Amino acid sequence: MEPVPATMSAVLLTGNGGFECLSYRTDVSVPQPGRGEVLIRVGAAGVNNTDINTRTAWYSKAVTVATEAGGDDGFAEAKTEDSGWTGAVPQFPRIQGADAAGRIVAVGEGIDPARIGTRVLVEPVFRGASRFEATYFGSEVDGGFAQFARVPAPHAHPIETALTDVELASFPCAYSAAENMLTRTALAAGERVLITGASGGVGSAAVQLAKRRGAEITALASTDKADGVRALGATQVEPRGCRFECETFDVVIDVAGGEGFPALLDALKRGGRYGVAGAISGPIAELDLRTLYLKDLTLYGCTILDPEVFPNLVGYIERGEIRPVVAATYPLSEIVAAQRAFLEKKHVGKIVLIPGV
Numbered sequence: 001m002e003p004v005p006a007t008m009s010a011v012l013l014t015g016n017g018g019f020e021c022l023s024y025r026t027d028v029s030v031p032q033p034g035r036g037e038v039l040i041r042v043g044a045a046g047v048n049n050t051d052i053n054t055r056t057a058w059y060s061k062a063v064t065v066a067t068e069a070g071g072d073d074g075f076a077e078a079k080t081e082d083s084g085w086t087g088a089v090p091q092f093p094r095i096q097g098a099d100a101a102g103r104i105v106a107v108g109e110g111i112d113p114a115r116i117g118t119r120v121l122v123e124p125v126f127r128g129a130s131r132f133e134a135t136y137f138g139s140e141v142d143g144g145f146a147q148f149a150r151v152p153a154p155h156a157h158p159i160e161t162a163l164t165d166v167e168l169a170s171f172p173c174a175y176s177a178a179e180n181m182l183t184r185t186a187l188a189a190g191e192r193v194l195i196t197g198a199s200g201g202v203g204s205a206a207v208q209l210a211k212r213r214g215a216e217i218t219a220l221a222s223t224d225k226a227d228g229v230r231a232l233g234a235t236q237v238e239p240r241g242c243r244f245e246c247e248t249f250d251v252v253i254d255v256a257g258g259e260g261f262p263a264l265l266d267a268l269k270r271g272g273r274y275g276v277a278g279a280i281s282g283p284i285a286e287l288d289l290r291t292l293y294l295k296d297l298t299l300y301g302c303t304i305l306d307p308e309v310f311p312n313l314v315g316y317i318e319r320g321e322i323r324p325v326v327a328a329t330y331p332l333s334e335i336v337a338a339q340r341a342f343l344e345k346k347h348v349g350k351i352v353l354i355p356g357v
Helices: 049-056 172-184 201-212 223-231 258-267 289-294 309-318 332-344
Strands: 007-013 022-029 037-046 101-107 119-122 125-127 134-136 148-152 156-158 192-195 216-220 236-238 249-254 268-276 298-301 326-331 350-354
Touching: 007 332, 022 332, 037 119, 037 172, 049 332, 119 148, 156 309, 172 201, 172 249, 172 268, 172 309, 192 201, 201 216, 201 223, 201 249, 223 236, 249 258, 258 268, 258 289, 326 332, 332 350
Parallel strands: 192 216, 192 249, 216 236, 249 268, 268 298, 326 350
Antiparallel strands: 007 022, 037 101, 037 148, 037 350, 101 119, 119 156, 125 134
């Protein structure tokens, strides 16, 4: 294995705002693994909504519109003091990137050196001591938009597969978010599920994962992407904004939010379950409490992964039960072009960055 250099290429997020806050550098110091950590040579890293949301400060409570509204320039109304996903002040500069696949090239104190050379997939949510205490890879700590990244050893999951690093990097954030929603809502074989934003990273992952569970899937996606979503396992694909008859679905998996939210609850059967892990159409939604309690609905907010979610996901990948959906790849140096393409929402699946080129 090649020796680890002293410096590396990486993209630094220097503050909240537009694309000018992304600085590609070739002189960033390679991190050193601390006790209980491993150092990974990043083979590929996926682009996610959370990368853009953090850059633009969309997580600030002062922002009430859809994520894409500030994708280019950020949100002038945002407040830095609450612009992190946890509600805390973000620390800059930061290397973003919640998705990473690669190999362990060094280990810190307390970690068996035999792990060096192991191919790994990074679990992006680093759980803490309590149930809902967590650190997000690429948010509170440096992430995968670099040639090297350090990760707590338990969150660097060994994986054996013929898939490329680019293909593997399409999985961690989106698929774990989708699987977490399906786990929380306990979607079962034979149940009817409605999935919003079904052509995006999380939505397309949810379609595959729901199909794996044997559910009957209705997906919401634009007409030009319907065939791609149907190929992933959707039984039916309807255009965004479609309204359904009341009490149609057992489960709703939502990443859109916004004005369409009330109709989603109307479409749930009595005793139905709703899981949400995003609000790309807007974070402010109208809720008629009568719909919630008179239909005995259960609503799940889903961010921190349940402990079994990522190990299960690794198993699905190794057994070929789900497949990667990569829309495009870009060199890390072209991160702005990659984010512009991401914001255009013309793709199905994931956009992936390659640090080594």
